Each structure stands twice: as structure tokens, then as C-alpha cells.
Amino acid sequence: MDFIVCYPEKYKEIICGLDPEVLVCHNALGKAKExxxxxxxxxxxxxxxxxxxxxxxxxxxxxxDNANAMLTKLSGNYHTVISGLAVIDIQKNRKLVGYDKTEVKFKDVSEKEINDYVASGEPLDKAGAYGIQGSGGVFVKSIKGCFSNVVGLPKELLKKFLEELTN
Known part of the structure; x- marks a missing residue:
């Protein structure tokens, strides 16, 4: 199976005004439609x-500075990662939209660790200012739920949606 990775050029993500689960589904669908x-x-x-x-x-x-503030708040605390997923089969005119949630616990992170990580540039394009799959993974003490959801693509939900669309 061949894949094309394409980023929406015009779609503007919304980051407030909706419940978190509705927000991620709205953004995922908007990106997919574009x-x-x-x-x-x-x-x-x-x-x-x-x-x-x-x-x-x-x-x-x-x-x-915004990344530093986010990581400082997350240090030593639990937070929830929510990923919205939209899968559209244009030929069949079908779409599936949903979300997955994962609870993440951060270890206590020192100011120096945060500053060094932010200086690396890695957190600037990551929701919550960290990538569990990269250097930011050292901040994670535990997770409850889907690891790939925290990375940014809930693979179990994607598999379910693709199976539904191909049956």
C-alpha cells in the first residue's frame, strides 16, 4: 500500500471554544477535508x-517561553492527551471521526531540564510542548492508555476505522 504525506496548507486549527474531544475531531476532519x-x-x-x-x-x-510554561505546569503532574482522528473514503462518500484519550504522568522535571529541552527546538511543534517519541519521553513517568495516541496518531483507532471502511 502506498502512502502520501500531505499537510494542509490553509486549514487553521482552532484551539478553544469547544470541548476538547469535539475540538480535536473538528480539527482532524477539517484537515482531512482540505x-x-x-x-x-x-x-x-x-x-x-x-x-x-x-x-x-x-x-x-x-x-x-510558551513551551517552557507548558512544561513547567506539566512537571510532576497528570495530564490527558486527546487525539482526534478523521478517515474519509472519498470514492464511497464515507467518513469516520472519533478520538482517543491517554493519561500521562510526568516526573518532576527540573528547570534546567526544561530549559535544555526547549533550547533543542523539539517541543515547538508538539502539542503540550513535548514529544514522547523523542527527547521529551524522558519526562514521562507513566501512561495509561495508547502510546501511539500520545505520539499523535492513535493507531488502534485508525485500524478500527480502516477495517470499517473496507468492509
Missing amino acids: VGEKYKGLIIIGCDTIVVFNNEIFGKPLTP
Whole structure:
């Protein structure tokens, strides 16, 4: 099976004004629809991930200072990673949209560790300012739920959706 990775060029993610689960589904579907306009006849996958801590939504940090603030809040605490997933089969005019949640516990992270990590540039394009699959993984003490969801693509949900679309 061949894959094309394509990022939406015009879609603007929303980061507030909706419940977190609705927000990630809305963004995932919006991204998939935009890409679907360009690649007709294919199955399109859209995804969006956020971090929720104390009812505050953390998307991608806009600046290093913003990344530092997010990581400082997450240090020593639990948070929830929510990924919305949209799978569209344009030929069959079918779409499936849903989300997955994973609880993550951070270890106590020192100010130096946060500063060094932010200086690496890695957290600037990651929801919640860390990548569990990269250097930010050292901050994670434990997870309850799907690891790939924290990476940003809930593989178990994707498999379920693809099976539904092909049956």
C-alpha cells in the first residue's frame, strides 16, 4: 500500500471554544477535508492532538517561553492527551471521526531540564510542548492508555476505522 504525506496548507486549527474531544475531531476532519480536495479517490487520514491539564488546552507552543510554561505546569503532574482522528473514503462518500484519550504522568522535571529541552527546538511543534517519541519521553513517568495516541496518531483507532471502511 502506498502512502502520501500531505499537510494542509490553509486549514487553521482552532484551539478553544469547544470541548476538547469535539475540538480535536473538528480539527482532524477539517484537515482531512482540505487534503481530500487535492487527492480525490483516495482514503484520507486527518489527525489533531492536544494536551489538557487542569481544564486548560495546550496545543503547539507558539514560542520557547510558551513551551517552557507548558512544561513547567506539566512537571510532576497528570495530564490527558486527546487525539482526534478523521478517515474519509472519498470514492464511497464515507467518513469516520472519533478520538482517543491517554493519561500521562510526568516526573518532576527540573528547570534546567526544561530549559535544555526547549533550547533543542523539539517541543515547538508538539502539542503540550513535548514529544514522547523523542527527547521529551524522558519526562514521562507513566501512561495509561495508547502510546501511539500520545505520539499523535492513535493507531488502534485508525485500524478500527480502516477495517470499517473496507468492509
